[in-house]
Amino acid sequence: MNDMNDIETAYPLRGIDRRELLAWMWLLAATAAAVKATQLTYGFIRGSHATRQPTSFAAGSVADLPMPGEAPRALPEGRFWLAQTQEGVAALDGVCTHLDCLLGWDDEAHEFACPCHGSRFDATGRHLTGPAPRDMDRFAVKIVNAEGVAVASTDFAAGVLAAPITIDKGDLATGLYVVVDASQEAMGAPPHES
Numbered sequence: 001m002n003d004m005n006d007i008e009t010a011y012p013l014r015g016i017d018r019r020e021l022l023a024w025m026w027l028l029a030a031t032a033a034a035v036k037a038t039q040l041t042y043g044f045i046r047g048s049h050a051t052r053q054p055t056s057f058a059a060g061s062v063a064d065l066p067m068p069g070e071a072p073r074a075l076p077e078g079r080f081w082l083a084q085t086q087e088g089v090a091a092l093d094g095v096c097t098h099l100d101c102l103l104g105w106d107d108e109a110h111e112f113a114c115p116c117h118g119s120r121f122d123a124t125g126r127h128l129t130g131p132a133p134r135d136m137d138r139f140a141v142k143i144v145n146a147e148g149v150a151v152a153s154t155d156f157a158a159g160v161l162a163a164p165i166t167i168d169k170g171d172l173a174t175g176l177y178v179v180v181d182a183s184q185e186a187m188g189a190p191p192h193e194s
């Protein structure tokens with residue numbers, strides 16, 4: 001009580017009485033708690049996407065690429081997915097374009113599904129439904145030979161691997177590897193008209 005009396009006498013000219021001061025203190029404390037809670041919630045939803053360092057990921061042999069119509073292949077260490085599109089190979093960012101939740105794969109529907117607000121994307125990353133504003137973003141991807149020389153790389157205009165080679169499981173060139181460059185990310189296309 002003495003402390004409050006001291007505070008009260010410290011502000012006599014501002015007309016702040018003890019009850020008003022207490023109310024302000026409670027408001028400040030509540031605001032600080034709300035800000036902290038929001039930060040924690042946002043951090044939980046975002047996961048550690050923000051901490052991903054721009055780097056290259058060796059995504060394995062060309063033989064491991066999914067074929068058209070097959071489910072995209074997850075590469076959890078880079079939080080992206082390798083998918084076959086009609087145009088070629090794409091490395092899809094596994095982070096939702098709405099508010100950064102991590103997307104999961106719905107094997108039954110053959111779609112990506114966001115656990116947070118229900119956005120859905122087809123197997124090539126095309127936005128289907130939900131609040132996400134655009135398609136899944138894409139990383140640059142290239143195919144290198146055993147010497148590390150790129151024989152095909154992403155055409156950013158198209159957002160897919162511009163492959164001058166035919167990638168066919170029955171005709172796989174040996175010693176070709178997929179490298180995803182997470183330092184180069186292309187924004188997904190804007191929403192499509194349905």
Ligand code: FES
Pocket residue numbers: 096097098099100101114115116117118119130131132
């Ligand atoms: S974060 Fe994916 S729909 Fe909201």
